[in-house]
Amino acid sequence: MALVEVESEVTGTVWKVETAVGDVVEEGDVLLILESMKMEIPVESPVSGTVADLLVQPEDPVREDQVLALVEA
Amino acid sequence: MSWEPEVQELNRRRHLAKQQGGPTGIAKQHARGRLTIRERIATLLDPGTFQEHGKATATPDYDANDQPTGFVPANYVVGFGAIDGRRVVVGGEDFTLKGGSPNAAGLRKSVYAEHLAVQYKAPLVRMLEGGGGSVKGGARRGGTVGEPVFSAPRFRIIADAMGQVPIASIAAGAVAGFPAGRLVASHFSVMTRHTAQILIGGPALVERALGVKLTKDELGGAHIHAKSGIVDNVAEDEADAFAQTRRFLSYLPSHIGERAPRRPCDDNPNRMEPELLTAVPREDNAGFDMRAIVRCVMDVDSFFELGAEFGPSQIAGLARLAGQPVGVLANDCRVYAGAMTAQAAQKYRRFVEMCDTFHLPIVNFVDQPGFMIGPEAERAGTIRYGMAAVCAAAQASVPWASIQVHKGFGVATAAHYAPGAYVLAWPSVQSGALPLEGGVAVAFHREIEGAADPAAKRLELEERLRAARSPFPRAESFAVHELIDPRETRPVLCEWIEWIQPLLEDLTGATTFPMRP
Numbered sequence: 001m002a003l004v005e006v007e008s009e010v011t012g013t014v015w016k017v018e019t020a021v022g023d024v025v026e027e028g029d030v031l032l033i034l035e036s037m038k039m040e041i042p043v044e045s046p047v048s049g050t051v052a053d054l055l056v057q058p059e060d061p062v063r064e065d066q067v068l069a070l071v072e073a
Numbered sequence: 074m075s076w077e078p079e080v081q082e083l084n085r086r087r088h089l090a091k092q093q094g095g096p097t098g099i100a101k102q103h104a105r106g107r108l109t110i111r112e113r114i115a116t117l118l119d120p121g122t123f124q125e126h127g128k129a130t131a132t133p134d135y136d137a138n139d140q141p142t143g144f145v146p147a148n149y150v151v152g153f154g155a156i157d158g159r160r161v162v163v164g165g166e167d168f169t170l171k172g173g174s175p176n177a178a179g180l181r182k183s184v185y186a187e188h189l190a191v192q193y194k195a196p197l198v199r200m201l202e203g204g205g206g207s208v209k210g211g212a213r214r215g216g217t218v219g220e221p222v223f224s225a226p227r228f229r230i231i232a233d234a235m236g237q238v239p240i241a242s243i244a245a246g247a248v249a250g251f252p253a254g255r256l257v258a259s260h261f262s263v264m265t266r267h268t269a270q271i272l273i274g275g276p277a278l279v280e281r282a283l284g285v286k287l288t289k290d291e292l293g294g295a296h297i298h299a300k301s302g303i304v305d306n307v308a309e310d311e312a313d314a315f316a317q318t319r320r321f322l323s324y325l326p327s328h329i330g331e332r333a334p335r336r337p338c339d340d341n342p343n344r345m346e347p348e349l350l351t352a353v354p355r356e357d358n359a360g361f362d363m364r365a366i367v368r369c370v371m372d373v374d375s376f377f378e379l380g381a382e383f384g385p386s387q388i389a390g391l392a393r394l395a396g397q398p399v400g401v402l403a404n405d406c407r408v409y410a411g412a413m414t415a416q417a418a419q420k421y422r423r424f425v426e427m428c429d430t431f432h433l434p435i436v437n438f439v440d441q442p443g444f445m446i447g448p449e450a451e452r453a454g455t456i457r458y459g460m461a462a463v464c465a466a467a468q469a470s471v472p473w474a475s476i477q478v479h480k481g482f483g484v485a486t487a488a489h490y491a492p493g494a495y496v497l498a499w500p501s502v503q504s505g506a507l508p509l510e511g512g513v514a515v516a517f518h519r520e521i522e523g524a525a526d527p528a529a530k531r532l533e534l535e536e537r538l539r540a541a542r543s544p545f546p547r548a549e550s551f552a553v554h555e556l557i558d559p560r561e562t563r564p565v566l567c568e569w570i571e572w573i574q575p576l577l578e579d580l581t582g583a584t585t586f587p588m589r590p
Binding site for chain 1: 357358359360385406407408409410412442445447449
């Protein structure tokens with residue numbers, strides 16, 4: 001069991017959070033969707049596991065490399 | 074009187090030179106999970122093809138009676154070999170000796186590698202592991218110091234070689250100082266994920282100079298340099314690094330006087346993939362998978378991406394179309410909508426210069442919203458690197474095809490076209506000076522501000538302009554060569570590959586502007 005940090009590749013804002021803490025996710029499942037440069041940018045889980053924490057909510061500004069969520073692999 | 078005694082002594086020395094750092098040095102190298110330089114060379118090359126240059130190079134020790142007491146092999150191994158039956162020059166430091174730091178003959182041999190590759194017109198593969206110079210060598214007093222003032226610049230050959238033969242560098246251990254400089258002076262560089270670090274100066278130097286305590290890995294591990302762009306690719310292990318190097322070289326000619334090797338192709342040039350029709354969503358803001366599009370169009374399994382984590386809004390890589398090696402550029406709208414950041418622009422310029430140097434045709438899948446904007450982009454000096462990318466394309470000499478997939482806005486879009494480009498457009502194309510959303514707010518600001526409900530007015534104007542957007546005028550006006558069904562992209566490009574064959578014949582030789590690190 002390891003906590004995996006999910007980072008933002010871009011600077012932008014959180015548009016939608018698609019999962020909740022405790023959800024079981026597969027690798028590649030969309031955890032949340034960011035908006036940057038007028039594009040919707042899905043943030044996928046890098047591993048299969050359980051969503052351990054969501055560190056942002058809709059409309060939060062996010063920066064490149066910011067940790068958005070933790071997934072327990 | 075025979076020369077038998079000397080020949081026996083020569084054979085003994087050749088044997089000693091191959092002992093590297095001895096059983097202890099070799100065991101230490103293996104314990105670190107790494108191969109020795111001789112094992113690396115044997116694994117990279119076609120079996121039995123290595124022909125070493127300088128088989129008996131060493132630093133011997135003598136006793137008072139001039140009798141040899143010890144024999145330290147030169148710590149750089151270099152020679153000819155073959156990869157997929159094609160000639161290459163290969164060289165690398167022997168880390169089992171003095172941590173790869175050069176001894177006298179080792180230094181000479183390392184400098185010789187570039188000369189050998191250029192002289193005999195063969196690609197160069199460097200296997201780097203070492204720390205560069207050491208102050209120990211500079212401690213002598215008296216006598217002459219430094220290089221003569223009339224010496225040719227020592228690094229001239231490093232620069233010249235990049236304009237003559239393909240150069241690939243592999244970092245398979247700690248690479249610091251000048252070897253790190255050699256690594257980036259390459260057309261392709263790769264480091265192993267767990268056993269390599271690349272450092273200008275190591276932890277001891279950094280702590281002394283800056284008071285910052287960091288490990289080699291924290292300073293220059295794969296997680297740092299995949300993103301810094303210092304290496305193109307990361308390999309899982311040494312075998313993977315060799316496989317990637319062999320693959321990279323398969324797309325390139327052996328030298329600039331030769332054409333890139335076209336292979337027989339068993340993928341149907343007229344293959345039309347149905348999913349291309351739905352690859353770009355009709356909704357402006359929805360992203361899509363550009364790499365999937367590239368893979369659908371290129372020969373099956375031929376796309377080899379370079380530098381995926383550096384400047385990730387821009388995709389660059391090598392591929393084949395109807396067996397012809399091509400350079401592929403494409404925007405990834407999932408990172409900053411595909412905008413040209415400072416890093417993406419640097420990646421773009423270097424890639425165009427590499428294709429130009431080796432006369433590889435370029436196929437460009439355009440979805441360019443413009444240069445990246447915002448405070449970070451301004452601080453990064455984006456516009457300068459962006460214009461360097463635009464200039465590289467404007468002066469490119471290779472055959473070039475651009476497919477307008479989606480967006481094409483602003484000056485950055487100019488980087489996607491070279492002189493004589495063959496221009497195709499998909500029905501999903503949009504273009505102009507500025508994207509609709511931002512552009513409407515600027516162009517119609519009086520009308521919007523004067524409206525009772527400015528936000529509603531802005532949306533209404535955007536909607537009206539969006540409805541008026543149509544791909545057909547550009548076809549009618551011959552602003553593109555063809556507006557095509559996305560499924561036709563492969564057949565149309567494969568036909569273009571046949572048309573450009575005579576042009577490729579004419580292009581061999583030196584370009585006016587070769588690639589630089």
